[in-house]
């Protein structure tokens with residue numbers, strides 16, 4: 460199967476995941492690309508060197524390994540070009556530095572990934588960029604917040620930890636009318652369940668640390684831009700000297716091959732557990748966009764093709780016992796690990812602190828707990844959570 464087959468023809472998503480990126484004929488028929496460790500690339504003669512007229516010129520620019528991963532992302536996102544960066548957070552900060560200058564204004568969704576807020580409030584402001592946060596459910600109403608110097612609108616749907624949905628098409632339309640670039644952190648849905656560029660977004664961002672890696676062993680990010688915004692992104696990457704590591708790039712490409720079937724499993728298990736938790740005495744609310752009870756559900760149903768394995772619940776507590784109950788719940792879990800990140804094969808649970816939010820504050824009916832549902836068997840995970848609820852009730 461060649462690259463020609465992979466790049467269209469309406470093939471199913473798992474078929475495409477099995478064949479994108481690398482054409483086996485480019486490397487003696489091996490189905491995977493080589494892991495190329497390299498800085499220097501030799502030129503056959505001075506004329507070629509002067510003209511830089513060969514495919515690879517230096518290790519920071521591209522290698523057959525990083526190329527394969529970038530091509531895979533371009534295929535999945537429908538983008539003109541993709542850059543690889545050393546973390547998901549860098550996949551946010553690099554495009555912000557590409558598209559913003561001193562004197563500009565940026566609009567950032569209030570439910571954004573928290574370290575993004577830190578980057579905006581510290582470095583962007585120090586560089587003379589004004590930042591405002593907006594309500595994730597603002598939709599076309601974002602027009603009222605756009606100033607003459609607004610250059611970038613950053614979206615993330617669903618929102619980190621609280622899962623608010625955004626009307627991405629409506630926001631993109633308004634932003635474009637005012638000459639803004641629209642960026643979206645698409646980590647939760649992956650390009651399999653949402654394709655931002657099809658909804659007007661210019662730049663799609665991923666923490667490939669999460670589902671593309673799938674095994675909690677890599678930190679990496681990707682940024683995929685449409686044709687209009689690709690040159691500036693590439694120029695910035697080169698100016699800053701950022702490049703994807705060969706072994707990590709290889710492993711992310713490897714992860715993509717199974718991402719479709721892993722996501723189906725995450726999706727099914729997470730939904731089953733979310734529905735079960737909704738009826739549980741120890742739970743005040745479940746925050747999962749695929750639940751009909753969730754406020755953003757209609758947008759999710761209209762725009763997204765699926766849901767992944769991360770959602771939150773509000774553990775019933777009152778102000779007197781909140782801390783003790785939360786600790787008892789989390790410490791009683793055995794399969795659910797206590798740790799950051801998600802997208803790996805193993806389940807995780809973490810209490811979420813939303814104290815830095817300015818608009819969408821934390822719940823007042825209990826403590827917000829984010830769950831990542833891994834690939835374990837649902838019956839075992841439910842048993843684990845039951846033990847947590849029992850410990851919380853006894854605390």
Ligand SMILES: *Cc1c(COP(=O)(O)O)cnc(C)c1O
Pocket residue numbers: 546547548549572615619644646647665666667668669678679680800801
């Ligand atoms: C985890 C995460 C990131 C950052 O990824 P790292 O590789 O951990 O830096 C960015 N955005 C979202 C939505 C995330 O969940």
